[in-house]
Amino acid sequence: MEILDAINLRHSTRDYLTDAPSKATIEGLLSAATRAPCAFNRQAWRFTVILNRNLLDEISAGAKSYMTRTRPLELPETLYQKLADPDFHVFYRAPALIVISAAAQGPWIEADGALAAENLMLAAQAQGLGSCWIGLSQPFLATPEGRALAQLPKDENPVAPIAIGRPAQAVAPTPRQPVVARWIA
Ligand SMILES: Cc1cc2nc3c(=O)[nH]c(=O)nc-3n(C[C@H](O)[C@H](O)[C@H](O)COP(=O)(O)O)c2cc1C
Numbered sequence: 614m615e616i617l618d619a620i621n622l623r624h625s626t627r628d629y630l631t632d633a634p635s636k637a638t639i640e641g642l643l644s645a646a647t648r649a650p651c652a653f654n655r656q657a658w659r660f661t662v663i664l665n666r667n668l669l670d671e672i673s674a675g676a677k678s679y680m681t682r683t684r685p686l687e688l689p690e691t692l693y694q695k696l697a698d699p700d701f702h703v704f705y706r707a708p709a710l711i712v713i714s715a716a717a718q719g720p721w722i723e724a725d726g727a728l729a730a731e732n733l734m735l736a737a738q739a740q741g742l743g744s745c746w747i748g749l750s751q752p753f754l755a756t757p758e759g760r761a762l763a764q765l766p767k768d769e770n771p772v773a774p775i776a777i778g779r780p781a782q783a784v785a786p787t788p789r790q791p792v793v794a795r796w797i798a
Pocket of ligand 1: 623624625626627745746747748749750786787
């Protein structure tokens with residue numbers, strides 16, 4: 614797939630088939646992620662690939678409980694209602710979660726992780742896979758309980774949890790507003 618097609622067709626997938634991508638496919642996505650630019654070329658991104666169905670369910674439940682109990686982010690009330698819905702799964706029951714974490718601190722460290730995440734999501738799109746950044750799981754993943762479940766080392770901070778899998782249905786890309794740009798000639 615051409616890069617511009619991948620960019621234009623990518624959208625957040627919220628309905629997945631149950632089979633997980635192969636190890637080789639996921640390794641290809643991780644390799645694409647590390648081709649992203651990063652400040653000072655520090656390459657401090659680390660990846661945790663979670664394929665265990667029960668563990669994904671456990672992290673989803675933990676994230677929902679933590680979010681509704683502590684309300685750590687200013688979110689629309691409708692999102693907190695969704696998080697309280699017993700049927701809602703924060704990862705949309707995706708068969709794989711890739712948590713991109715930062716093994717360093719310093720300027721632009723979160724930007725590094727976000728760039729790696731976009732590379733990963735575009736590489737997924739190019740291979741017919743769907744993806745979705747699951748920000749709703751981030752606050753929980755940063756807690757001692759979330760870290761323990763995701764086996765995140767103490768010196769790593771979760772930056773981008775990305776659900777990955779085969780889309781259950783074809784979905785049109787999410788529309789965009791017209792470009793707002795100021796041109797200075
Ligand atoms: C930092 C960040 C956090 C996000 N968190 C969530 C999330 O928790 N759940 C979700 O369904 N989508 C999440 N998204 C996906 C956005 O809702 C989505 O990218 C946006 O609506 C644009 O749609 P598109 O990705 O289909 O183009 C997140 C995206 C970003 C960049």
